[in-house]
Amino acid sequence: LACPWVPGGVRETQRKMEFLGSQGVLKQVETVCNDDALWARDPVLGAIRLEELLLDQPAEQHAGEASGRHSAETLATFWTWLGDAGEAMAEAVDIGWMGPTVGHGLVARRQIEVGKEILRIPSRLMLSAEFGEAAESKVCRLAEQDPLLRASPSLLLALVIAEQRCKGPASFFAPYLDLLPRTYSIPLFWPAACLGHLAAAADVLERAARQWRMAAKQYAYCYRLLGRAELPEFGGGGLSFEAFRWALGTALTRQNQVPSPRGHDVPGSAGQRGGMCLALVPMWDMTNHKEGEYTTSWEDGSGDGAAGAGCLVSTAMECFHAGDQVLMFYGPRSMQDFLLFSGFVPGFSNRHSTSVSLPIPRGDALAPFRRKLLQNQGFRLSSDGWTCETLVCDRAPRRPSLIAACIICSTKGELSSVLRATSSGDSSEPLDIPLDILNRAEDVEAHAVSLRVQELLPSNLPDPSIQGEDTSALTLVLRFLSEQRLILEKFLQPHAHAVAPHPE
DSSP, X not given: OOOTTSTTHHHHHHHHHHHHHHTTHHHHHHHHHTOHHHHXXXXXXHHHHHHHHHOSSOOOXXXXXXXXXXXXXXXXXXXXXXXXXXXXXXTXXXXXXXXXXXXXXXXESSOBOTTOEEEEEEGGGOBOSSSSGGGGSHHHHHHTTOHHHXXXXXXXXXXXXXXXXXXXGGSTTHHHHTTSOSSOOSGGGSOGGXXXXXXGSHHHHHHHHHHHHHHHHHHHHHHHHHHHHTOGXXXXXXXXXXXXXXXXXXXXXXXXXXXXXXXXXXTTOTTSOTTEEEEBOTTXXXXXXXXXXXXXXXXXXXXXXXXXXXXXXXXXXXXXXXXXXXXXXXXXXXXXXXXXXXXXXXXXXXXXXXXXXXXXXXXXXXXXXXXXXXXXXXXXXXXXXXXXXXXXXXXXXXXXXXXXXXXXXXXXXXXXXXHHHHTSSOTTSOOOOOHHHHHHHHHHHHHHHHHHHHHTSXXXXXXXXXXXXXXXXXXXXXXXXXXHHHHHHHHHGGGOSOOOOOOO
């Protein structure tokens, strides 16, 4: 009935919900969430306070660890649920156990050549708030009258997932939901204190803490909303934070955009591509990531007559031999996004970037003007205004870090030519700037990168051997920081000549 995967079952879930309502805990949660000064000063402390309010005990350490191996019976039930689509896919792939860090994945039953079809998932099997079985749920009808849910597609999808999970075996999607992990390795599932491991990557720490802040704020809202609606799927009351967090984690880590059956953006889907909506795609979301080319497409009119009929089709991006794990490219995401929303750190790729801080010289009479120019170019400044945050990836001729460095190191007379060069021309063309300015800018850029490399050396990071038992989040963070350092070291290789200190 009410979230059986939460320890203690229905009775314990109801006790926790009564405690939240009777002790004014939700008001305390909202107070912490709305304390902008706290989150600006110490985002880790903000997350710890929310954890203390919402959880009986600190979260178990699961970062980097997948949930347990599924039984043969659970897998067989899932294959049966897939029906004809499953029979076709089972000819090419099977579901296999990839180990405790990766969890389950797809394994080739036979040799699969490049470009050959691997998966074809009809829309009737997808879990979405916009079409199919789940779109007829009470939560979706509730969303029609609620502006926040209509404006938050990921939150709405999370509540639909929670509703289907609470229905237990009565849900059409039960065989699929039974196959999902019981926890995730994104920062929302780390013990809140472990967010502090990200101190060496302040921009990522801020986003990780924001996961906790937004999840708590959304939970407080949904708790009251569901309590007023008294939906029987939720036991006539609300939803425990553990269950909400699991459903939200499922949405954040597994949601994908598919064509909307309405033929246009769903209400509130700002930022989504035209005519798209969010859905979970069974089987496809069990394929693990590898750098490569995107090989997923959509075919209209082949969804077994379901609303928004269509099929998601995935083909092989490389040749897979029998027994190989079948992998696919998730798309051009940043390494930061992989950590925050997928819970793993991929290997090095030329697509990945990291951030560095370029200092504005103290005492520079042009500093106010430079700040304005940098902000007009879309760069973010530190709170004190003396450093510019920018991304470093490859040595593209118009890379952001070089443009920022040109603005920072140019004289008053040179700035006009820098602005003309950066505001015109193709992105692949070199900047039309005098060579002496470019050389100075590259030195400023390289000096900032070399300093960042020093900050990310293992000797300057936490030692996992002295952290006690809670090491999996730290291990994940250290891998992330190591990959960030590799990006910077590769960037420096063509600039290995003497790097002059940046004048203060």
